[in-house]
Amino acid sequence: MRSRAAAAILTRGGFKEVYSMEGGIHAWKGMVASGAPEAGIAYFPAESTPSELTALAWLLEDGTRKFYLEVASKLKDLETGSLFKELAALEGKHKEKLFAIHLAISAMAEDPEYPASVISFPSEGGYMEGGVEVGKALDWARERSPEEILEYALSLEINSYDLHLKMEERVKDPRAKEMFVSLAGEEKGHLLRLQDQFLKLMTAS
Amino acid sequence: MAILDYFRPVSTLPAERIRAFLNEKRMGEFNLLDVRQPQEYEQGHLPGAKLVPVGELESRLKELDPTKPTIAY
Numbered sequence: 001m002r003s004r005a006a007a008a009i010l011t012r013g014g015f016k017e018v019y020s021m022e023g024g025i026h027a028w029k030g031m032v033a034s035g036a037p038e039a040g041i042a043y044f045p046a047e048s049t050p051s052e053l054t055a056l057a058w059l060l061e062d063g064t065r066k067f068y069l070e071v072a073s074k075l076k077d078l079e080t081g082s083l084f085k086e087l088a089a090l091e092g093k094h095k096e097k098l099f100a101i102h103l104a105i106s107a108m109a110e111d112p113e114y115p116a117s118v119i120s121f122p123s124e125g126g127y128m129e130g131g132v133e134v135g136k137a138l139d140w141a142r143e144r145s146p147e148e149i150l151e152y153a154l155s156l157e158i159n160s161y162d163l164h165l166k167m168e169e170r171v172k173d174p175r176a177k178e179m180f181v182s183l184a185g186e187e188k189g190h191l192l193r194l195q196d197q198f199l200k201l202m203t204a205s
Numbered sequence: 206m207a208i209l210d211y212f213r214p215v216s217t218l219p220a221e222r223i224r225a226f227l228n229e230k231r232m233g234e235f236n237l238l239d240v241r242q243p244q245e246y247e248q249g250h251l252p253g254a255k256l257v258p259v260g261e262l263e264s265r266l267k268e269l270d271p272t273k274p275t276i277a278y
Contacts, residue, residue, distance in 0.1 A: 003257045004215050006240040006277040009262050015271040019218045021278035025241070028251060028278070034250030048211075054212055121208040131212035158259050173236040191260055199242060 003149055004062040004130070004192055005158035008041045012166060037137050039130025042163050051106055055118035057167060057183070058098040063126035063134045064156060065091035077146040084153070087190055094183055101179050106119055129159040150198040157194060161187040223276055227253070236275040238262075251278065 003020035010018045021027065044053065065088045069119060072084035111117055121127060126134040141149050161184050168180035216267050218226070227237070232233040250256070254267055259266050269275065 003277040004242050006238065006259050006262055007215050009259075010266070010271075010275055010277065013263070013266045013271065014271075017274040019216050019223075019274070019276045021223055021276060022217040022219045024278050025249065025251075026244075028223075029249070038214075040214050042211055043213050045210060056208065060207060080251070114272050119208060127208050129208050154259070167261075188260070195260060199244060200242060 001155040002158070004039060004041070005155045005162065007161045008159055011041065012162060025185075026044065032174055034106075037130075037132045037140050039132045041130075042159070042166065043144045044166065044170055048170075050173060050176055051102060053167045053170060054098050054102050054105070054176065055115040057164065058095055058102070058115050059119060059121060059127055060129050060160065060163070066126050066134050066158075067128055067137055067141075068153070071141055071149055074142070075146055075149070077201070080146045080150065080197055080201070083193060087153075087193070090186065090190065094186070094187050097179055097183070101119045101176050105173050105176055129156045130165065132156075136146070147198060147201050150201065152189060154194050154198060157187050157191040161174040161191065184203070218276070223278075226253075228277070235273050236269050238269075238275060239278040240277050254278075 001024070003024060007018045040085045068084040068088035068091065071077055072081045072088065075081040075084070099111075102110070102114065102118075102148075103111065112157045123133045123135070128134055128137055137152075141152070164184035164187065168184070170178050171180065220258075226235075229259060237254045239246050239254040239256045240262060242258055243263060246254075246256045255268075257268070
């Protein structure tokens, strides 16, 4: 899962031929890999507009927020649960920032249909980084340990970090640029917190 | 645009293909990256893999040759 995030970073960094190992180290050791829902790497068609990219970011923040909230309510490990709850609230704040930028760059006073006014999405349940449906990710998470869920969340955060930097490169508006950089920085902060918790559980077991 | 237009599948290789690849090639001909945490690396890693935790990867890209095939796990 983290290797997908790594592949995204390497590709953005200009690496020519990048592969991630299916199933990770578990597959190498001949163990059955319990992979997370299949996810892609974000890329932006040439014709995509700043509004569309902002809406995409908004939609993914919302999906991640829903996933974190639901996971937080199911986890038996209370410490991990409260971390996810806190992160969910932070993703909610990101949505507000993105919406404000949307209104600013499109010079609108309001947009009640947002983000459907800009981007279409077949599933009502929401989407997360990589284009994964929130419902599918939650189905996967149901039988997983807190460590596995934390690892998945790590890969989500590093991918959204990468996504925001890619978006920053694509937009011209200085306000939007600044916002994407700041969001990327915050996702990095989330990543470090998830990483700490992941290591804490790993060394405890 | 629809949401799924923004995502592309990642190129993945199954473990056995990677095993064959490592046997065929010499060490300096590719980058083999372990992007997990140091504690996980210590518990076991692929022979010759370089440890670069995913959170540090972007700032350490210079340590790697972008023209060589790169495998991450």
